Amino acid sequence: MSESATAGVRGMSVAAAFAGMRSVAPVVFRAGCPDCRGRFELAASALRLAIGASSRTTFYSFTCPDCGAAVRKPAGERIVELLTGGGVSTLRLHSTL
Secondary structure: OOHHHHHHHHOOOHHHHHOOOOOOOOOEEEEEOOOOOOEEEEEHHHOEEEEOOOHHHOEEEEEOOOOOOEEEEEOOHHHHHHHHHOOOEEEEOOOOO
């Protein structure tokens, strides 16, 4: 970083650095339960993403808020991208080979 660029940053207060920022609405994901056919929205904290070595071992899971069923669904590349971008906790599965 140049001397002039860092000098401006050092003189900036925290309040000035965050001035103009707006609060961000929490990310919610639409989901459905295959057992009770319920449709609902879930916060990122209600979902878990497991990324395995193949498409068969990559999935997301949650507990249905309507019936309490444990739901596990496959996650393709786009779903993985959306869930990780939305702050869903991710577990990377490793092969034993």
